[in-house]
Amino acid sequence: KAGVTQTPRYLIKTRGQQVTLSCSPISGHRSVSWYQQTPGQGLQFLFEYFSETQRNKGNFPGRFSGRQFSNSRSEMNVSTLELGDSALYLCASSLAASGKQDTQYFGPGTRLTVL
Amino acid sequence: DQQVKQNSPSLSVQEGRISILNCDYTNSMFDYFLWYKKYPAEGPTFLISISSIKDKNEDGRFTVFLNKSAKHLSLHIVPSQPGDSAVYFCAASAGNQFYFGTGTSLTVIP
Numbered sequence: 305k306a307g308v309t310q311t312p313r314y315l316i317k318t319r320g321q322q323v324t325l326s327c328s329p330i331s332g333h334r335s336v337s338w339y340q341q342t343p344g345q346g347l348q349f350l351f352e353y354f355s356e357t358q359r360n361k362g363n364f365p366g367r368f369s370g371r372q373f374s375n376s377r378s379e380m381n382v383s384t385l386e387l388g389d390s391a392l393y394l395c396a397s398s399l400a401a402s403g404k405q406d407t408q409y410f411g412p413g414t415r416l417t418v419l
Numbered sequence: 420d421q422q423v424k425q426n427s428p429s430l431s432v433q434e435g436r437i438s439i440l441n442c443d444y445t446n447s448m449f450d451y452f453l454w455y456k457k458y459p460a461e462g463p464t465f466l467i468s469i470s471s472i473k474d475k476n477e478d479g480r481f482t483v484f485l486n487k488s489a490k491h492l493s494l495h496i497v498p499s500q501p502g503d504s505a506v507y508f509c510a511a512s513a514g515n516q517f518y519f520g521t522g523t524s525l526t527v528i529p
Contacts, residue, residue: 349519352515354515360515409465
C-alpha cells in the first residue's frame with residue numbers, strides 16, 4: 305500500500321506570495337492532519353480534515369487554510385507569506401475509524417523557504 | 420500550552436546500551452500514546468504505541484512504558500544501534516487530535 309505523498313517536496317517563495325501544498329493520504333484513510341515543524345518547536349498542529357470538513361484547528365493565523373476533497377486528498381494554503389513561515393510542513397493521515405484508537409502516518413513533508 | 424513535553428532535547432548512548440527517552444503529559448483525557456522516529460528531511464515514522472489501559476508494550480528492541488498516575492511515558496531501546504540515531508517524538512491523543520512533544524535527538528555512539 306502506498307504511503308502518504310506530499311507535493312512539492314521543496315518550495316522557495318518570496319514574502320507576500322501565497323503557496324499551496326498538496327497531500328494524498330494512504331488509501332482508505334479519511335482523516336488528514338497538517339503540521340508545521342520548525343527547529344526547536346516540534347510539530348505544531350495546524351488543522352485536521354475528515355470527510356471534507358475541518359474538524360480540529362490549531363492556533364495559527366487565518367493566512368493558513370486548508371481543504372479536503374471527496375477522495376480525501378487535502379491541500380493547504382498559506383497566503384501573504386512571511387519569513388517566519390519557512391518550515392517543514394508535514395501531512396499525516398489516519399483511518400479515523402469510529403470508536404477505535406488511531407495512528408497517524410506521515411508523509412515526507414514539504415520544505416518551504418520564504419525569502 | 421504544551422500538553423506533551425519532552426524535557427531532554429538530546430541524549431547520547433553507547434552502542435549496545437539501553438536508550439531511555441522520556442515524555443510527560445498534562446491532560447488526563449489522553450488515552451493513546453505513540454512514539455515516532457524522524458530522520459532529517461523525512462517525515463516522522465510510526466514506531467510503537469500504547470493504549471491507556473496498558474502499562475507496557477513491546478515490539479522487538481522497543482518497549483514503551485506508561486505511568487498514568489505520574490502522567491509519564493518512556494521509550495526503551497535495547498540494545499541501541501547506530502541506526503537508531505534520530506529525533507524521537509512522543510505523541511498523545513484524546514479522540515481525533517494528536518499532540519506532539521518537541522522531540523529528543525538520540526545519538527548512538529559506535
